[in-house]
Amino acid sequence: MDRRRTLRAVLLCVLVATAVATAGVGASAGERVGTGGSADAGGSVDTGGRAGVGPAPPTADRGPAIGADGVAKPGYRSVDAGTVTVGPGGTATVDATLVSNTRVGDVEVSPGSANATVGEAVSFVATVYNASSAPRRTLSGRRVSASSSDGDVTFVGSTTKTTGDAGTATFTVTTGTLASARLDFVVTGGTQPTTSASVTFEAPPGPDDGTVAVTVVDGASDPVANADLLVSARGTDYAVTVPNATGTDGRAAVDVPGYGDAHPYAVTVRKTGSTRWESSGVIVDPGRTTRLEATIQPVGDGRLRGTVEDGAGSPVPNATVRATASGYDRTYVAETNASGAYALSVPGYGDAAPYAVTVSKPGFERDATNASVDAGATTTADATLVAPPEEILSGRVTDASAANVAGASLVVASSGSTETYETTTDDTGKYLLQVPGFGRDQPYRLSIRAPGYRTVEKRVIVTAADNATVVDATLRRPADGTVLTTATNTSGDPVSNVSVRVRPARFDGGTATATGPRGVASAAVPGYGGDVPYRVTLSTDGYVTYRTEVVVRSNATTTVDATLLATGENPFPSGVPGVSDRPPGNADADPAYEDVDGDGRTGFLDVVALLFADWGAINGDPARTQRLDHTRDGRVGFLDVVDLLFQL
Numbered sequence: 001m002d003r004r005r006t007l008r009a010v011l012l013c014v015l016v017a018t019a020v021a022t023a024g025v026g027a028s029a030g031e032r033v034g035t036g037g038s039a040d041a042g043g044s045v046d047t048g049g050r051a052g053v054g055p056a057p058p059t060a061d062r063g064p065a066i067g068a069d070g071v072a073k074p075g076y077r078s079v080d081a082g083t084v085t086v087g088p089g090g091t092a093t094v095d096a097t098l099v100s101n102t103r104v105g106d107v108e109v110s111p112g113s114a115n116a117t118v119g120e121a122v123s124f125v126a127t128v129y130n131a132s133s134a135p136r137r138t139l140s141g142r143r144v145s146a147s148s149s150d151g152d153v154t155f156v157g158s159t160t161k162t163t164g165d166a167g168t169a170t171f172t173v174t175t176g177t178l179a180s181a182r183l184d185f186v187v188t189g190g191t192q193p194t195t196s197a198s199v200t201f202e203a204p205p206g207p208d209d210g211t212v213a214v215t216v217v218d219g220a221s222d223p224v225a226n227a228d229l230l231v232s233a234r235g236t237d238y239a240v241t242v243p244n245a246t247g248t249d250g251r252a253a254v255d256v257p258g259y260g261d262a263h264p265y266a267v268t269v270r271k272t273g274s275t276r277w278e279s280s281g282v283i284v285d286p287g288r289t290t291r292l293e294a295t296i297q298p299v300g301d302g303r304l305r306g307t308v309e310d311g312a313g314s315p316v317p318n319a320t321v322r323a324t325a326s327g328y329d330r331t332y333v334a335e336t337n338a339s340g341a342y343a344l345s346v347p348g349y350g351d352a353a354p355y356a357v358t359v360s361k362p363g364f365e366r367d368a369t370n371a372s373v374d375a376g377a378t379t380t381a382d383a384t385l386v387a388p389p390e391e392i393l394s395g396r397v398t399d400a401s402a403a404n405v406a407g408a409s410l411v412v413a414s415s416g417s418t419e420t421y422e423t424t425t426d427d428t429g430k431y432l433l434q435v436p437g438f439g440r441d442q443p444y445r446l447s448i449r450a451p452g453y454r455t456v457e458k459r460v461i462v463t464a465a466d467n468a469t470v471v472d473a474t475l476r477r478p479a480d481g482t483v484l485t486t487a488t489n490t491s492g493d494p495v496s497n498v499s500v501r502v503r504p505a506r507f508d509g510g511t512a513t514a515t516g517p518r519g520v521a522s523a524a525v526p527g528y529g530g531d532v533p534y535r536v537t538l539s540t541d542g543y544v545t546y547r548t549e550v551v552v553r554s555n556a557t558t559t560v561d562a563t564l565l566a567t568g569e570n571p572f573p574s575g576v577p578g579v580s581d582r583p584p585g586n587a588d589a590d591p592a593y594e595d596v597d598g599d600g601r602t603g604f605l606d607v608v609a610l611l612f613a614d615w616g617a618i619n620g621d622p623a624r625t626q627r628l629d630h631t632r633d634g635r636v637g638f639l640d641v642v643d644l645l646f647q648l
Contacts, residue, residue, distance in 0.1 A: 107126055107127070107128055107129075107144065107185055107186065107187055107195040108126070108127050108129065108195065109124050109125070109126050109127075109183075109185055109195055109196075109197040110124070110125050110127070111124070111197070112197050112198070113197060113198040113199065113200075114197075114198075114199050114200075115199070115200050116174075116175075116199060116200075117205070119174065119175070120174065121156055121172050121173070121174045122172070122173060122174070122199055123170055123171065123172045123173075124146075124170070124171050124172075124173075124183065124185075124197055124199075125168050125169070125170050126144045126146070126163075126168065126169050126170075126171065126185045126195070127163075127166075127167050127168045128142045128144060128163050128167050128168075128169075128187055129167065137167075138163075138166060138167025138168070139163060139167050140163050140164060140165050140166070140167055141162060141163065142162065142163045142167070142187055143160060143161070143162050143163075143187065144160070144161055144162075144163060144169045144185060144186070144187055145159060145160045145185070145186055145187075146159050146160075146171045146183060146184065146185050147159060147183070147184050148173070148181045148182060148183045148184065149182075149184075153173050153174075153175050153181045153183075153199075154173065154174050154175065155171065155172070155173050156172040156173065156174060157171075157172060159171070171183075171185075173199060180198070180199070180200040181198070181199055182196055182197075182198050183196065183197045183198070183199060184196050185197065206257050207257050207258045207259060207260075207286050208257075208258055208286035208287055209255040209256060209257060209258055209286070209287075210255070210256060210257070210258035210284035210285050210286055210287060210288050210289065210290065211253055211254070211255050211256070211284070211288070211289040211290065212229075212231055212253065212254050212256055212265065212267060212282065212284060212289075212290050212292065213251070213252070213253040213289050213290070213291045213292070214229060214245075214246075214251070214252050214253070214267065214269060214291075214292045214293070214294055215249075215250055215251050215291075215292070215293050215294070216246050216250045216251075216252070216269050216277075216294045216295075216296060217250055217293070217294075217295055218274075218295065218296060218297060218298065219295065219297050222250075223246070223248065223249050223250025223251075224246060224250050224271060224274070224296060225246050225247060225248045225250065226244040226246060226271065227244075227245060227246040227250075227252070227269050227270065227271040227274075227296065228241065228242065228243050228244065228245060228268075228269070228270050228271065228329075229241070229242040229245035229246070229252050229254060229267070229268075229269060230242075230267070230268040230269075230270070231254060231256055231265055231266070231267050231268075232265065232266050233256070233257065233259055233263040233264070233265050234263055234264050234265070234266065234280075235262075235263045236259070236263050238256070238257060238263075240254060240256065242254055253289075256284055257284075258284050258285050258286030258287065258288070259284065260283060260284070260285050260286070261283060264280070264281045264282055264283055265280075265281075265282040265283075265284055266278070266279070266280045266281075266282070267279045267280075267282050267292060268327075269294040269296060270296075270327065270328060271296060272328060272330050272347065273298055273299060273347045274296040274297060274298050274299060274347075275296050275297045275299060275349070275352065276296065276327055276328075276352070276353065277294040277295060277296050279292060279294075299347050299348050299349060299350075299375050300347075300348055300375030300376055301345050301346060301347055301348060301375065301376075302345075302346060302347070302348030302373040302374050302375050302376060302377050302378065302379065303343060303344070303345055303346075303373070303377070303378040303379070304323055304332075304343070304344040304345075304346050304355065304357070304371060304373050304378075304379050304381060305341070305342060305343040305344070305378060305379075305380055305381075306321075306341070306342060306380050306381040306382040306383060307336075307339070307340050307341050307342075307382050307383075308321070308336045308340045308341075308342065308359055308367075308382070308383045308384070308385060309340055309382075309383075309384055309385070310364070310384070310385055310386065310387070311384065311385075311386045311387070314340075315336070315338070315339050315340025315341075316336060316340050316361060316364070316385050317336055317337060317338045317339075317340060318335060318336060318361065319335065319336040319340070319342075319359055319360065319361040319364075319383075319385060320333065320334075320335055320359070320360050320361065321333065321334045321335070321336065321342045321344070321357065321358075321359050321383075322357070322358050322359075322360075323344055323346060323355040323356070323357045323371075324355065324356050325346070325347065325349050325353040325354070325355050326353045326354055326355075326356065327353050328349075328353060332344050332346050346373055347373075347375075348373050348374045348375030348376065348377065349372075349373065350372055350373070350374050350375070351372050354370045354371060354372040354373075355370065355371050355372070355373060356368065356370055357369050357370065357371050357381050357383075359383040359385060360385075361385055362414070362418065362419065363387060363419070363436065364385035364386060364387055364388075365385065365386050365387070365388050365438060365439070365441060365442075366385075366441045366442070367383040367384060367385055369381055369383065387436065388436040388437045388438055388439075388464065389436070389437060389464055390434045390435065390436060390437070391434070391435060391436070391437035391462050391463070391464060391468070391469060392432065392433070392434060392468035392469065393412065393432070393433045393434075393435050393444075393446075393460065393462055393468065393469050393471065394430070394431060394432040394433070394468045394469070394470055394471075395430070395431060395470050395471040395472045395473065396425075396428070396429045396430050396431075396472050396473075397410075397425045397429045397430075397431065397448060397450070397472070397473050397474075397475060398429055398472070398473075398474055398475070399453070399474065399475050399476070399477070400474060400475075400476050400477070404425075404427070404428050404429030404430075405425060405429050405450050405453070405475055406425055406426060406427045406428075406429060407424055407425060407450065408424060408425040408429070408431075408448055408449065408450035408453075408475065409422070409424055409448070409449045409450065410422065410423050410424065410425070410431050410433070410446065410447070410448050411446075411447045412433060412435055412444050412445070412446050412447075412460070413444065413445050413447075414435075414436075414438060414442050414443075414444055414445075415442050415443055415444070415445070421433050421434075421435050432468075435462055436462075437462045437463050437464045438462065439461060439462070439463045439464070440461055440463075443459050443460065443461050444459070444460040444461070444462060445457060445458075445459060445460070446458045446459075446460045446471060446473075448473050448475065449506060449507075449532070450475055451504070451507040451508065451509055452477055452526055453475035453476060453477055453478075453526075454475065454476055454477070454478050454528065454531070455528070455531045455532065456473050456474070456475055458471060458473065477526065478526045478527045478528060478529075478554045479526075479527055479554035479555050480524045480525060480526060480527060480554065480555075481524070481525060481526070481527035481552040481553050481554055481555065481556050481557065481558060482522060482523070482524055482525075482552075482556070482557040482558070483502050483522070483523045483525060483534065483536060483550065483552060483557075483558050483560060484520070484521075484522050484557050484558070484559050484560070485500050485515065485520065485521045485522070485523075485536065485538065485559075485560040485562060486515075486519055486520050486559070486560070486561050486562065487500075487515045487519045487520075487521070487538055487546075487562045487564055488519055488561075488562070488563055488564070489543075489563070489564055489566065490563060490564075490565060490566070490569065493519075494515070494517070494518050494519025494520070495515065495519050495540065495543065495564055496515050496516060496517050496518075496519060497514055497515065497540060498514060498515040498519070498521070498538050498539070498540040498543075498564070499512065499514055499537075499538070499539050499540060500512065500513050500514060500515065500521045500523065500536065500537070500538055501536070501537040501538075501539075502523045502525055502534050502535075502536050503534065503535055503537075504525075504526075504528065504532050504533075504534055504535075505532060505533045505534065505535055505549065506532050507532065510525070510534075511523050511524075511525055525552055526552075526554075527552050527553045527554030527555065527556065528552065529551060529552075529553050529554070530551050533549050533550060533551050533552075534549065534550050534551075534552050535547065535548075535549050536548050536549070536550055536560050538562050538564065540564070542566060542567055543564040543565065543566055543567060544564065544565040544566070544567060546562045546563075546564055546565075548560060548562070607641060610628075610641045611638075611641055618636045628640050628641075
């Protein structure tokens with residue numbers, strides 16, 4: 001220990017001596033001068049720009065006190081002061097005027113902020129001043145650049161301009177969507193910070209609202225409640241749907257832009273089980289109410305049935321049949337039985353609203369047809385499901401440098417099936433899979449993973465074709481994140497020499513380290529984010545192994561505070577803050593305390609059952625949560641079950 005302290009003291013002295021020597025030799029702004037900008041023969045420059053040269057050191061017989069390079073100071077132009085020779089004990093005076101070489105200064109933008117409507121152009125004037133002159137003067141011929149990383153902003157014309165005689169440059173921006181943006185202005189090569197301005201783009205003012213009021217009745221002139229109201233303006237993208245709009249009096253009203261004759265409205269009233277009512281060319285003026293009366297009639301049910309077979313004529317059980325009437329939003333669903341048959345009872349809208357019938361089953365191509373269903377009648381809609389041919393999906397996986405990535409894992413899953421297809425890339429980064437060619441009806445999701453790279457996911461459509469579907473992918477390495485682990489015992493003391501293993505949950509490998517004297521260990525690992533979590537394991541002699549799972553993000557630190565339990569130690573000794581002071585044996589004193597297996601008492605098997613219980617359901621029961629929450633943290637978890645175990 002004494003030897004280490006002595007070495008540290010010697011090292012400190014060496015560092016201090018080195019710093020002092022460096023400070024005496026290096027040039028600082030406006031202080032030391034000489035050949036190449038360093039002090040020679042004890043000379044210095046005062047803040048007024050005069051160079052005074054003191055006596056030469058005793059070891060110097062003669063020589064130039066100031067070299068031919070002249071006087072220099074950072075931020076100023078160098079001045080050739082000539083050559084001055086100073087002999088032993090002599091002095092010389094050199095006068096020099098330093099001129100600033102700063103080419104740019106302040107940038108001011110007018111206006112500092114502005115408002116504009118969508119599609120309207122707004123201009124900003126950037127003025128460049130020389131910051132070192134008093135009073136300030138404008139600078140012409142300076143290049144000013146403008147940019148924006150916010151909103152949907154478009155610059156009209158160039159984003160880099162040169163200031164004119166007045167020292168100004170004008171920039172114009174516009175936008176195509178609703179947005180607010182910050183604009184940044186900077187002088188090319190300037191030393192001043194970027195100057196910002198802001199612009200808020202607002203939606204253009206529209207017409208004042210008008211009102212569409214509808215009264216809905218049935219054939220007997222009785223009001224119809226809970227009818228939907230659909231309103232859309234021709235020639236615009238304005239459309240609104242109000243579900244269950246009508247009240248018990250059959251009335252509904254909705255405010256819409258009063259476009260007048262420029263954009264007439266189409267108004268639709270619908271209700272499941274009734275006919276639809278439609279009206280087009282409805283004029284709505286600003287500040288006025290357009291009143292409409294609609295009559296819809298209830299319809300009786302009809303039947304939609306059929307049989308689903310495969311390409312060989314065999315019945316297809318468990319196929320899903322969906323039927324949706326045109327213009328209505330309700331879908332009726334059935335499943336085929338062992339004979340491939342299905343039946344649905346649906347409103348009989350007739351030809352006014354035919355049904356779109358789709359039949360699907362994983363592993364088959366979808367079948368679709370249209371069928372009209374009349375009230376009181378039965379319509380048959382059979383379907384044939386065909387298994388698509390196997391097609392080739394292939395490609396190559398490379399990294400950002402175009403190098404092949406061998407051993408990458410690929411998983412292909414269909415949107416219409418639970419079946420997946422898996423493979424890995426070969427030494428050349430290539431892969432090949434045979435998958436059913438479902439086409440656009442059932443696109444695939446291709447996931448590509450490899451240790452040390454971010455996961456890549458692609459949407460892939462595989463169709464029946466003569467050539468293979470080729471999907472290449474580029475994997476990129478994420479920046480590292482840090483796992484900072486602190487290990488302490490139950491008394492809060494650091495535990496050193498703890499082995500810390502950090503490994504990705506979905507890959508082999510990982511990294512290992514150990515805690516130091518303060519119980520801290522740090523490990524740098526690729527920051528996969530939530531896509532690939534890490535499993536952290538702490539182990540050392542005399543303590544129970546600690547395990548947890550964490551998410552590590554690029555350029556961020558994830559902390560793991562681990563409290564290690566000594567082998568055989570009771571994690572809930574009496575008097576520990578936050579731990580229940582329920583005396584041991586309390587569980588047996590109350591037979592109904594947590595009797596999971598129904599034997600009339602709380603025992604070891606009940607504790608085991610709790611370990612595998614649905615803790616979400618337990619925490620959803622306030623009374624049970626309060627009874628089992630030994631740690632008093634407001635929820636039931638692993639430590640509460642351990643506490644119960646020590647009470648038995």
